[in-house]
Amino acid sequence: MAKEYNIGIDIGGTNIKIAIVDTKGKIAFSESASTRAEMGYEFTIKNIINLIKDSLTKSKVSIDKVGGIGVGCPGQIDSEKGIVRALPNIPGWVNVPLAKILMDEFGLPTKIDNDVRVATLGEYKFGAGKGYQNIVCITVGTGIGSGIIINGQLVRGTNMAAGELGHVIVQEHNGEICGCGNTGCVEAVASGPAIVKQAELYLMTGKSTKFKELAAGSPITPELVSEAAI
Numbered sequence: 001m002a003k004e005y006n007i008g009i010d011i012g013g014t015n016i017k018i019a020i021v022d023t024k025g026k027i028a029f030s031e032s033a034s035t036r037a038e039m040g041y042e043f044t045i046k047n048i049i050n051l052i053k054d055s056l057t058k059s060k061v062s063i064d065k066v067g068g069i070g071v072g073c074p075g076q077i078d079s080e081k082g083i084v085r086a087l088p089n090i091p092g093w094v095n096v097p098l099a100k101i102l103m104d105e106f107g108l109p110t111k112i113d114n115d116v117r118v119a120t121l122g123e124y125k126f127g128a129g130k131g132y133q134n135i136v137c138i139t140v141g142t143g144i145g146s147g148i149i150i151n152g153q154l155v156r157g158t159n160m161a162a163g164e165l166g167h168v169i170v171q172e173h174n175g176e177i178c179g180c181g182n183t184g185c186v187e188a189v190a191s192g193p194a195i196v197k198q199a200e201l202y203l204m205t206g207k208s209t210k211f212k213e214l215a216a217g218s219p220i221t222p223e224l225v226s227e228a229a230i
């Protein structure tokens, strides 16, 4: 049977997202489920398997029409061997052969890679980078990352750490402590949580009341800080 679809999975600290995508990159079906990271990786993998099965049923897409599964994971991934080396924000995921587990379950070719790199590939093939041979894709959220494509090739680097923009040190002295253990990283200064932390500090020192007015008692968010800046 012709392979009309592929399955994309995004593993996050809070949610697992799935999309059943046609060969032109159009999303035919999407859904999400809880990661439940605190239950350990076996539990999360069971959730991923159930999410795939449920999504195929709900979307009425026959598994015979699916060409393969691709998974984006927030951490260090050996994409050639299909092994999750470590996910810094989801404890317990150390040397997990995720590609093999999913391949055994569904009998489909399965590839896994770092989430920012697969997002970069997505932009290159179907999004903002379509038609270009050299692109940099920067993602800003809880963390900051980037993916690089040079001459149409995704750059991984010898230690699979190419594009780790979030951990470039930009504040040499008295920088904030970063999740990686260093101080003054881009991520410790400019990520969503870092922006909120700085705004809260501003409020405590009485430097600005605009956030307070805008927040009106609710927690400060990066969106609110951006609104206050305008």
Ligand SMILES: [Zn+2]
Pocket (backbone or CB within 6 Å): 166, 167, 168, 178, 179, 180, 181, 182, 185, 187, 188
């Ligand atoms: Zn860092």
